[in-house]
Amino acid sequence: MQKYKEMLRTRAALPIAASKSEILQLLRENNVLVVCGETGSGKTTQVPQFILDDMIESGSGGYCNIICTQPRRIAAISVAERVAEERCEGSPGSRGSLIGYQVRLDSARNEKTKLLFCTTGILLRSISGDKNLTGITHVIVDEVHERSLLGDFLLIVLKNLLERQSAHNGRVLKVILMSATVDSALFSRYFGNCPVITAQGRTHPVTTYFLEDIHETLEYRLASDSPASIRWETSSKDKRGVDNHRGKKNLVLSAWGDESQLSEDPVNPYYEPSNYQAYSEQTRLNLRKLNEDIIDYDLLEDLVCHVDEICGDGAILIFLPGVYEIHQLVDKLTASYRFSGPSSDWILPLHSSLAPNDQKKAFSQPPANIRKVIVATNIAETSITIDDVVYVIDSGKHKENRYNPQKKLTSMVEDWISQANSKQRRGRAGRVKPGTCFCLYTHHRFEKLMRPFQAPEMLRMPLVELCLQIKLLSLGYIKSFLFKALEPPKEEAMTSAISLLYEVGALEGNEELTPLGYHLAKLPVDVLIGKMMLYGAIFGCLSPILSISAVLSYKSPFVYPKDEKQTVERAKLALLTDKTDLNEGDRQSDHLLMMVVYKKWEKVLNEKGVKAAQQFCNSYFLSSPVMFMIRDMRVQFGTLLADIGLISSPKNYRVMPRKKENLDSWLSDLSQPFNRHSHHPSVVKAILCAGLYPNVAATELGMAGAALSNLKQSTGLLSKGSLAWYDGRREVYIHHTSINSSLRSFQYPFLVFLEKVETGKVFLRDTTIVSPYSILLFGGSIDIQHKSGVLIIDGWLKLMAPAQTAVIFKELRLMLHSVLKSLIRNPEDTSASNEVVSSIIHLLLQEQTPVN
Known part of the structure; x- marks a missing residue:
């Protein structure tokens, strides 16, 4: 009881608590509500509980059924666990808890679950089984500002559902959209000018310095031969354009036209002299000849050393666009005098392709008198929080996927972040105490040149799977449905996706879903991978195809330690040649390598246990958690194919304990009809x-x-x-x-x-x-x-x-x-x-x- 009272006090101290009665009142009067709150306001954990507690107190707890979507599985699980802990209940899904979660490959819920946290995809799949969301009282969509593909798709579906329900004067679902304090008016307008309520965050103040301030403070001198200097960029006589191997092509030449003129006095096209009159002559000269598209590693090194020398305790978090840039800076810092010796062990890269153990080090405490410096991609912007960060250095760049429907090509483009991203990064410095953010871009760029928000995924990603879901949910013609989006995609992107669905045989006639299309829509994978799995079952080589499909849908299990690329490539070759029946031609396949890796790992795991499997992973540069995830995905895909009826479940399937290892052994069993040709590489490749x-x-x-x-x-x-x-x-x-x-x-x-x-x-x-x-x-x-x-x-x-x-x-x-x-x-x-x-x-x- 004491613990519960303490939890109530903690919850009452959160900024969102002051808005509780207003939120509940607005929900009684409206079907849709937008709740805005900065980082630390408590909206994610508290708003669902406000609704749950209110329904229980008003005697309606019996039919209360709240679904709260999260864009990432890790968030759905951790938020559910936190909410259950705050309520002093058992863990999510246990007998004494009203809280549950459901994500791909993992579920903790029962018939008593009243508040379910799940990923957006899980809710969309449940809509495919019940278009009216029967029995659901509230849908809370968290992090709508991220504008993910599935998030924007869900908003169209919910808007349609609300319009249908109000037309029939029946029970109306309540929808709550939760967002960081960005662009709330856009969501409000989309849902008929619904009310917006805003809660303050609980971050500490962050002092911001822009590029001009950093140059001034460091008394920095931009060398004429620096890669970040325009003079250096255009020194080559035969250039007909400014070659910038990272980021966009510089605009200088097109602005001046004549290279000889340019060589005399190159000027940064974004330099506005009136903005910098209060700054020293050196700073003005630097900015005048700066190529803003190039990351200045000399400046970065000077700045990190300056923070380490002058500023108080606290970790430094540096945002860079990609893995290549991270390695550049890590190498530069570890080679510097200031970070030599034991300090160099605490210059830590952080990105999604890093081995889990290396990622964990970013969260640990360094020894006394050693500064932790984390050099990260935008993974550290929203997905994870490092509590001891006090100083943020923001390059202002990120890499994002862009899809070109004419070329049918995905490009990884480096670009400037949006103002919203910039504010999010800045906020990472004020989690534990007042912090400082150093922006490696000018105040002018932040105010005048950066987009307010990042482009929604729907405008820059392939739409194939989305189009399939529209047909599966019987939502009408694809284009007319997607034109109802918050910001509709370009028509050519829709045409490209529809033509691919006809090409693979998922659509026929007047946009009708074929039996193949119906099954593909039920499989939570890229349509090409889905088609491969269906063919794998029919042609009797399912187990290898499941392994390949799982790797392609998730990620490669290989980890690349720094400077070990050649060693990893040798490990791959060793896996393909050692004790396999593959001939030389069969070894010309990354996909068969995936099959071999899984087969060998599974054999070690089954015969020698978890420790030996971990040792196998270490020997061949494989990630053990990724291998277990691949196993779980094989089981999920195999179970879905059994549910469709394409493969026969084992006779004792319904009664045997549905343990993942049991089901995976069944899927790997070469005596099964669906595996009778699994040992023929030529069939697998076909x-x-x-x-x-x-x-x-x-x-x-x-x-x-x-x-x-x-x-x-x-x-x-x-x-x-x-x-x-x-x-x-x-x-x-x-x-x-x-x-x-x-x-x-x-x-x-x-x-x-x-x-x-x-x-x-x-x-x-x-x-x-x-x-x-x-x-x-x-x-x-x-x-x-x-x-x-x-x-x-x-x-x-x-x-x-x-x-x-x-x-x-x-x-x-x-x-x-x-x-x-x-x-x-x-x-x-x-x-x-x-x-x-x-x-x-x-x-x-x-x-x-x-x-x-």
Whole structure:
């Protein structure tokens, strides 16, 4: 009881507590309410409890059912645990608790749960089963200001639902949108000018210094040969543009036009002399010749040393755009005199691809008289909080994915952050006591040039999965639905997504969902990966495909310690060659490497236990938590395929304890019908092709002459022989992390991939060399040139085969199409033993057999 009273006192001291009665009153009078609160206001943990307690006190607790969405699984779990602790209840989902959580692969709830914290995707999936959210009294959408793809999609769905309910004068759902104090008017307008209530935060004051102040305080001198100096940038005589390998192209040349004029007196195009009259001549000179798009590492080093020398206790958090930039600064600082010796151990990188143990060090306390310096990406902006940070240094940059629907290409672009991001980063300095933020951009840039908010994901991400969900939820035509969004995506982005759904066979006719599309919409993965899993089940090679799908959907299990890239690549090769039945051609596959890694790890885990599995991970630079996550995802995907009916559950499946390790052993069991061809790499690679097509690239040997010459004419490419790859539109490059990046010859002139990314060049991540038969069976339209024996696939890929073979393949394709249709409509048909499937497997195995 004493503990409960203390908790009540703690809760009452939160800023949001002062608004409790107003929030409840506004909710009685309105169906939608926007609650704004800065970091530390307590809105996330308190608002759901205000509603729960009010309903219990008014005698309505019996039918109270609140769902609170969080954009990240880690937040859903930690908030649920915190709320249960505040109420002095058992852990979420336990018998004595009204609180629960549900995230992908993890759930803690029961029939008594009255307040459920879940990820946005979980709520959308429950809407697909019950479009009216029957029995739900309140939906709270937290962190709406993040403008995630699913978050904005959920808002359209909720708005539609509220309009339907009020038209029928029935029970009306209450919707609460919770946001940081940014752009609340936008959300209010979207829901018919609903009321907005704002609570103050509980952060300490943060003193902010902009770039001009930093130059002035440090008496900094920008060297003329510094990479951040425009004079240095334009010193080369033959330049016809300012080459900035990070960030955007500088605008100087286009502004002045004549390079000789520029060389005489280059000026920063954003320099406004009247802004800096109170500053020294040196600072004005620095800013006048500064290239603001380049990160000045000399300045960063001077600033970190200055803070360490002059300022009081507290960690320094430095925001940089990416891993490359983090390593640049970490190397520079650890080589400096000030951070030599034991201090260098506390210059810590922090980014999502870091091993979990290395991430944890950022949260620990350094020894006395040693300053902790964390150099991080924007992962430290919202996802995680480091409590002892007092000083923030903000480069003002981040990297974000942008999707170009014309090129069908995702680019990782470095850009300036928004004002909202800047304020969020600044707030990280005031968590425990008054702090200081040093911004490496001018006050003028912050006020006049930065966007107020980051571009919503819906405007810069592929829309394919979203379009599938619209059809699954019977929400009407895709474009007319998405035009109802808070900020609708461009029409060409919608057209691109719809055409891909037709291409993979998920849509037909007048935007009707096919049986394949219906199953793909039920699988929580990229449509190409979903198609690959369905084919894996039908063609009897499910276990390897599940491992590959889990890695592609989550992340690579390989961790790259600093300066160990070559060692990791050697470890990959060792995994592929040591005690595997793979021939040299089969080793030309990142996807088969994923299969081998999982198979070997699972064997060690099952035979020797968790400690040995951890040791295996350490030996081969693998992340143990990622491997366990891959296992859990295999089980989730396998269970979904069993629920669909594409694979048969074990006889004792309903009664056996549904432990993840038991289910995974069943999925790995080679005696199961769905695994009868799992030991044939050629079948696995063909199914990769079936799923990932049209994501294919070819060398000149695999391209039709007309397509190649058109490409060379339009792009001015020179012939590069068998080592250059093309995707039909341009030259592409195998990413340096791929097992195929250093190879000089390939088994076949074709490869498949999941993702291409543009960072200067267009790179293909995770590649597999695939055979001509795979392309013939699972590729696009076939054009047979009878006389020459040339087959053209999709107008640009070239294969050599007798016309008779091509006709057989065409027939097989038609038969396969009708078999797949009937199997997907009626999964109880025995799949792997089907005659057509067996014939295709036979052909694929025959292709691999050497001719004597």
